[in-house]
Amino acid sequence: MNNLKELKSYINEGEVDLDKIINDFSPYIRKIINNMVGENLSYEDKEEILADTFFVLWKNQTKNIIYLDSYIAGITRNLIKEKLNKRNITYNIEDYENFISYSNMDMFLEERIEIERCLKILKRKELEIFNMFYYYSKSTKEISYELGISEMNVCTKLSRIRKKIKKEFSKGGHYGR
Amino acid sequence: MEDNNIIKEKVISKISISKFKEENKVIQKKKSYKYMKYAMAACICLMFSTGIVFAKDIESYIKKIFNNSTEAIDSAVEEGYVQELKDDFTYDNGLGIKVDNILLDDVNLIFSLSYRVEENNIESISINHFSIYTENEERIYQCDGTNQAYVGIARGMQQATLEKISEKNFKNTMILNLWENRNEFSELNIKITNLNIMYSDGNLKSLDGNWEFNIKISDTFKQSNEINYVFDGENEYIKSGYATIYPTKMIVKLELFEDYDINQIVDIALEDLSQYGMLFSLKNNERIFKHTNFDYIADNKELIIIFENIGSYMEMEDELELSLKTYNTKILLKRQNNK
Numbered sequence: 001m002n003n004l005k006e007l008k009s010y011i012n013e014g015e016v017d018l019d020k021i022i023n024d025f026s027p028y029i030r031k032i033i034n035n036m037v038g039e040n041l042s043y044e045d046k047e048e049i050l051a052d053t054f055f056v057l058w059k060n061q062t063k064n065i066i067y068l069d070s071y072i073a074g075i076t077r078n079l080i081k082e083k084l085n086k087r088n089i090t091y092n093i094e095d096y097e098n099f100i101s102y103s104n105m106d107m108f109l110e111e112r113i114e115i116e117r118c119l120k121i122l123k124r125k126e127l128e129i130f131n132m133f134y135y136y137s138k139s140t141k142e143i144s145y146e147l148g149i150s151e152m153n154v155c156t157k158l159s160r161i162r163k164k165i166k167k168e169f170s171k172g173g174h175y176g177r
Numbered sequence: 178m179e180d181n182n183i184i185k186e187k188v189i190s191k192i193s194i195s196k197f198k199e200e201n202k203v204i205q206k207k208k209s210y211k212y213m214k215y216a217m218a219a220c221i222c223l224m225f226s227t228g229i230v231f232a233k234d235i236e237s238y239i240k241k242i243f244n245n246s247t248e249a250i251d252s253a254v255e256e257g258y259v260q261e262l263k264d265d266f267t268y269d270n271g272l273g274i275k276v277d278n279i280l281l282d283d284v285n286l287i288f289s290l291s292y293r294v295e296e297n298n299i300e301s302i303s304i305n306h307f308s309i310y311t312e313n314e315e316r317i318y319q320c321d322g323t324n325q326a327y328v329g330i331a332r333g334m335q336q337a338t339l340e341k342i343s344e345k346n347f348k349n350t351m352i353l354n355l356w357e358n359r360n361e362f363s364e365l366n367i368k369i370t371n372l373n374i375m376y377s378d379g380n381l382k383s384l385d386g387n388w389e390f391n392i393k394i395s396d397t398f399k400q401s402n403e404i405n406y407v408f409d410g411e412n413e414y415i416k417s418g419y420a421t422i423y424p425t426k427m428i429v430k431l432e433l434f435e436d437y438d439i440n441q442i443v444d445i446a447l448e449d450l451s452q453y454g455m456l457f458s459l460k461n462n463e464r465i466f467k468h469t470n471f472d473y474i475a476d477n478k479e480l481i482i483i484f485e486n487i488g489s490y491m492e493m494e495d496e497l498e499l500s501l502k503t504y505n506t507k508i509l510l511k512r513q514n515n516k
Contacts, residue, residue: 018188022181051187058192115194119187127190134193150397153257160255165194 007057007065016061022054025072029053032076040089041080049079052112059108078107117168126161133158242278243289243350244340249488250287253280253424256490258402260395269386271295272302274369276390277348281398282424283357286317286331288367292347298377301339302347305383306371309353312364318353330359357428365392402489406497406510413506420497420510427456427487429499429510431480456484459496459509467497 010021033046041049056075065071084090122130129147132138140158144151242259243250253259259280266273273293280287286309292302309317309331316329326334331353340348369388375381401424408418408431418431456467468486482499495512 018185022185022188026181026184047184047187051184051191054184054188055191055195058188059195111195111198112191114198115191118194119190122190127186127193130197131186131189131193134196135189149257150259150261150395152259152261153397156255156257162197165197169198 005068007061007063007068007071010068011061016058018054018058021057025054025069026050028069029072029076032073033080036077036080037084041083041087045083045087049076049083052079055112055115056107059111060106075107082107082109114169117171118165121164121168122161126157126164129154129157130161243280243287244337244348246287246337246350247425247486247488249425249427249486249491250280252488252490253282256402258282258397258424258490260397262392264390266291266293267388267390269388270384272372272374272384272386272388274388276367276392279365279392279394280425281394282401282426283359283403284355284423284428285425286353286355286365287350287425289348289350291342292349294345294347297344299345299347299374300341300377301375302349303336303339303373303375304349304351304369304371305373307367307369309368310366311360311362312366313360313362315360315362317355317362317365330362331355363394365394366390367392404489404493405513407513409509409511412508414501415506415508418508418510420499422487422489422493424489427484429482429484431482431508433478433480435478455500456487457498457500458494459498460494464498465494 007016010017010024012020029050030046033041033049037046053072053076056079057072060071119127129143132143132146133140138146140151140154144154147154242254246254259278261278262276264275266275271294275291277289277291294302304320306321308319311317311330316327318329318331318334319327320334321327333354335352335354337350337352342348367390370385372384372386373381374384403424404422406420406422408415414433416432416434418429420427420429457464458467459465468484487493493512497510497512498507499510500507
């Protein structure tokens with residue numbers, strides 16, 4: 001699979017169409033992961049790689065990516081390598097040598113680690129409100145209406161979530177805690 | 178492996194945090210006047226488009242909802258245990274009043290009022306005649322011009338010190354102390370018919386009018402957060418006891434052994450009310466001071482101690498120690514159920 005498939009075909013109103021790209025590429029990424037690691041990584045680790053692949057792709061969405069499937073494969077393989085290193089699992093470098101060109105790819109490692117820390121401390125309901133505001137760009141009024149809570153409640157919850165996240169960001173450190 | 182929807186949710190969460198991080202970086206880094214002006218404009222746009230109060234000021238905004246409030250009330254408000262009303266002012270005789278926010282639990286009904294006046298040089302406004310009834314015409318509280326108060330579902334009322342927001346805008350908070358185990362209600366009819374207006378030259382005016390508000394109580398208050406504690410162990414003075422922490426208040430009820438005279442406690446307590454009982458949290462063998470009591474009621478063999486500054490939305494440990502000055506004794510209260 002090295003077809004001419006441009007990233008811009010997945011851009012809708014200036015943002016990556018997550019639904020479309022996840023539906024189109026998840027099977028492909030899962031196949032790469034399973035072929036590369038087999039049973040060496042847990043189910044959770046594999047899902048994390050899958051989610052991080054799309055996140056890294058989103059972070060690079062302004063780049064002019066022409067061979068999207070190769071680009072995505074490169075991200076995935078770099079993430080697998082990262083995860084295997086973290087789990088102290090040895091791997092055959094030859095499996096990755098075709099993708100050396102991606103070794104300079106910005107994987108946003110620091111940021112991903114910070115985000116992981118934040119996700120561990122945020123409750124599901126908190127994430128729901130946070131995503132509605134920051135990803136779906138809904139107003140507090142709209143959020144309050146959809147969730148059936150007061151607008152003030154939405155404001156206070158967002159404030160608390162922001163505080164929690166800022167606290168995690170301020171901890172710093174390469175591999176977090 | 179997981180459904181694609183779950184993966185999508187994970188990705189969205191990561192993207193949201195990343196977007197927030199970028200937004201926060203922009204706000205923190207740029208301190209030059211030129212960018213501050215831009216940031217302020219961006220925030221103001223955000224405020225108008227989303228209705229959000231600038232997050233940095235949210236805490237002071239919350240604490241200003243009820244002036245002269247307690248830590249218990251502030252904690253409850255921060256957790257969203259408050260109803261915000263967006264009604265317009267009701268005007269009569271040159272003065273407008275509106276009810277801004279309400280907080281209701283089993284022990285307190287609190288509401289904040291805004292006043293808007295046309296005259297200048299007004300220093301303070303206080304309510305003289307008013308009544309509050311439920312939808313079933315059950316009296317909550319009533320006060321008339323002879324300073325006669327009629328209790329009902331509420332057994333007492335406090336008006337906070339009036340806050341002057343600007344030359345023509347004022348704010349106040351009313352706290353009605355409710356009897357526990359009262360009937361539920363879902364609507365309030367508040368009627369104010371007379372106010373005292375004091376001017377900066379010391380003149381006082383009595384203003385009649387009709388300011389009426391019909392308010393439907395939010396369902397938020399149906400999910401009241403209570404924490405229960407029970408007296409654990411033995412004590413030579415205390416037969417049994419329990420404590421309930423409501424969102425806005427903590428009430429401790431102690432039953433004394435029959436040998437002990439409740440009046441003795443009352444007499445001693447009157448000498449030094451504020452130090453009658455002290456509350457500590459016990460955590461990892463440490464005693465963390467919480468608060469002294471604010472009030473007590475002695476009724477037959479039952480002693481009721483009230484902590485106005487302790488609420489169920491505050492962080493409360495599983496074990497509390499109540500120190501009673503009168504008998505120089507301590508009792509242990511253990512948490513019964515989860516928050």
